[in-house]
Amino acid sequence: MYPDLPVGVFRCDGNGRIVEANGSLADLLGERSPARLLQRAGHLVRDLIVDREDRRHFLKGLRESGGPRDFDCRMYRRDGSTVRVTISARVMRNSSGGIEGTLGTVADITGRVETGLALERAEADFRSLFENAVDGIYRTSGEGRLMAANRALAKICGYDSPDELLDAMNDPVSGSGRAPYVDPARRSEFHAIMNRDGIVSDFISEIRQRDGESVWIRENARAVRGRDGHLLHYEGHVEDITVRRRLEESRQLRAQAAVSGISDALLICDNSGSAIFVNRAFETMLGHDQTSLARMGGVWRLSTQPNIASRIYGTLKRRELWTGEVELSCADGGSLPVEMRVSPIHDEAGEAIGAVLICTDITTRRQAERQLVDLARTDPLTGLGNRLLFNERLDTAVEQTAGWSTSLAVLCLDLDRFKEINDTLGHAIGDDLLVAVAHRLRECCGETDLLARLGGDEFAIVQVEVGQPEAARRLARRIVEALGESFRIGDHWLDIGASIGIALSNEMSASKSELLRHADIALYRAKSGGGNRFCVFEQTMHRELMERKKLEQDLRDAIAENGLSVHYQPQLGMHDGAIGSVEALVRWNHPERGMIPPSEFIPLAEESDLICDIGAFVLQQASIDIASRTDLRVAVNISPAQMRHDDLVQRVSRMLEKVGLPPARLELEITEGILLHDTESTLEMLHRFKALGIRIAMDDFGSGYSSLSYIRRFPFDKIKIDGSFTAGLGSDPGADAIIGAVTTLGHKLGIETIAEGVETLEQLHRLEELGCDAAQGYLIARPMPAHDLHATLGSDFSGLLLGANGAVGGRAPNAERRQARRRVETSA
Structure with a gap:
């Protein structure tokens, strides 16, 4: 079917x-x-x-x-x-x-x-939304007649119900369906957008309510068309943004007030560079307002640097922040360094529509940076350039003179005797002396010369535009003469000098390293010549420097390999003609050069900090050699460098105990210069030596900074009169007077006196007449190894003295004196 x-x-x-x-x-x-x-x-x-x-x-x-x-x-x-x-x-x-x-x-x-049920439900839902929506909803005909409106829209427009709104808007006389825009042009603009695009989005406008009050709305609308494309109607959505608008305006006012009050300069501009806003700080900082910026052609015309605008724009297009330091033109014609931070302003689509510029005045920071740069290149004590500035200027000078006939001179300068003054009088006096030296050096140098302090007592000068080598010599001569004059520092009159090494640029030495090396070699030659002089580098000097470096290394090896020895020079007692003590003196028998004089290697040891090792060796070896001779006392020199060790007393005490030498048979000789540096510390150390029973002698009295107050304050057992006074006996009345005065003072204070450098009988006899307690010198005996001491100590020296054989105050018979002298010469 x-x-x-x-x-x-x-x-x-x-x-x-x-x-x-x-x-x-x-x-x-x-x-x-x-x-x-x-x-x-x-x-x-x-x-x-x-x-x-x-x-x-x-x-x-x-x-x-x-x-x-x-x-x-x-x-x-x-x-x-x-x-x-x-x-x-x-x-x-x-x-x-x-x-x-x-x-x-x-x-x-x-x-x-x-489907029918769903439509019914949807219609019910829509009606519910339409009636209960918070925002206004409407529908108008193609001709603009209001067809529908919800309660929210009626409320926004100031009406009690949608029907009242519809009646009012569609009234043929007063309404005509037109929205009550405060600015009529906005309605025309709204329709123009709708006719062009068929949709209007986020349309902000101000409308008039029923009672005349105004409100701000945001409107979205669209055209609704049938299947065949013909216009059916318009529908839209209206949001009341009055409260939000007022808050935003309030926020903007507060922000503007805050921005106007900040210390940094702030500017807001659009994409064309036109200023939209500048705060008071900006106007104060640069003197520009919006009007003057407009006359200039925009914000980016402010910068004095080329291409800065393009670099900033490129960064902003990548939506990145730009930060940099720029120079901005001021209204008064000057310029100002600022740190500028530029942030892009984007619209809702993410496109850059402008920028915010914050400018911080960095004038003070720039000045501080320049000061830091200057400080980094300035010696803080003297105000001269330092080593960094010297090297920079020397590099520049070498480059500028390369390939030209103009010469360049480098002068390296060391102060003579400065270390001694600094160690004895203290660093404060030393610093004041350096300041005074710097002042005199400035007066000697020309305007184009660079004067720098490299450190310590080292100075250097770069002399440019030196047409002839004689110009460098003239400068060096002026410096030697200027620094050769006495300095008054506090209560002290100080005499120093200057040793100067000069290197000239030429085809053989044009690089910086060569100039410095050659100047240093010439400086060494000047110092080796006794100081207070200058020397121009010659190629032969390099060989001499290498020999000195080798000698220094040989000395280090000798210390490490026990290549040094100790000799002893007897000291003759004037009262009994006996040898009661000896002075320990270091000797160096070089494996290739033979005996090297102490005057040659001791200064080298002091310069290279080997003197402490040598001093410790001499002290220990002398104590060992003399420990077995119960009738003999040994005198050992202590250098200023050794005295700077706080544990020196403990070291000496342990050493004496180890070798078995009684402390009373050890005599430590110190120079006058040690007493001037850190007096209280030195005094305390000497008293500790005395407490152990060790004797203290002042060496070379009268050769340095002699002061009678030292003899009174310090615990001396002996004063050793410098050989320069001994040499003047008989020919220089002053020498006789000084030795006599020192001897008399010593006796009154209970201090022995000994004169060194005795080479003739006449000197010995005069010392005896002046009351000196002991004598030391080649007349009595030359320094000798320990194993030769026995024969010398067994010799009879009494015949050398005026008071021998009971002839007190007179002369010994000539025959006896001749025999004694022959014995002395034989032992020497």
């Missing part, structure tokens, strides 16, 4: 029983075949229609109208579920008019019903 129809088909007999059905109906009701359906559902109405009311209405339709049309109801499926269908049926009658049966169709309308 109609197997190809997509809808179900059935035929019932006169009693309503289904006698025939097609496959589509069987499928619709969940049966595998029409036969299965006929077996399950015998009666169409009673067995298949679900609702009782639907059954009644269906049967009524059959009786009254010959069959219902499009009768919607639910029918049972085989699994008990239901399906919504529409039934169209027609009663079939026989020739006598009786009901013969019913023929009809059944169609599934489940989807159509659900």
